[in-house]
Amino acid sequence: MPTRTPRSSRRTEALSRERIVAAAIDLLDIAGETGLTFRALTERLATGPGAIYWHVANKGELLAAATDAVVTAALTREPAEPAATPRERIRAVALGLFDAIDEHAWLATQLAIQMSRDPAGTLAPRLFEGLGRQISALDVPEAAWFTATSALMNYILGAAGQNATNGRNATHQDRPDFLDTVATTWENLDPEEYPFTRAVARQLRGHDDREQFLDGLDLVLSGITAVHSSDR
Structure with a gap:
């Protein structure tokens, strides 16, 4: 007759590090870093703190693991075409990171910290x-x-992080209204001190963040390939 596994053992075996990290990501998305506590995590996973500490030593390790999990998923994003060029693969990865940072409000800060x-x-x-x-x-x-990879990474993380920050700042009003308010402020700047900013204000109004991000990415990649074309 087969021996039954004690209930506590079955629970510990089922509570994997992956499940804990996934639950931590959910809590971070809902309540931010301050809402990620081991007490909230034990309630969400219906387990005791000892079972969680078996897999994760502290909150710092948990934040690092959550950041790593989200970034890993973004980096493995596949382009639409199977036979994609290196440039198309970079665009797929960049968009994966852009969307991840936009979706998870806590991620940009954790990336900088980590x-x-x-x-x-x-x-x-x-x-x-x-x-x-x-x-x-x-x-x-x-x-x-x-140098080339550093420049590319700095652009992606910087632009995506700024977009996410702008998105959070605009939550109190519709995005078109938010952009219109900023553009109007720019248009009313002193024409002698801010001639360029006044001139581009109309481009700010109603622009698409995602398209602007990809346009900037193309500029970076074109610069990388143009600078080093003479080396080949």
């Missing part, structure tokens, strides 16, 4: 690998891989 606090951790190498493989596939000389 990258600066633990540059030797898994996050920076994961980002460099995901983008750098495609940079090398663009026939960029190896001596320029680090």
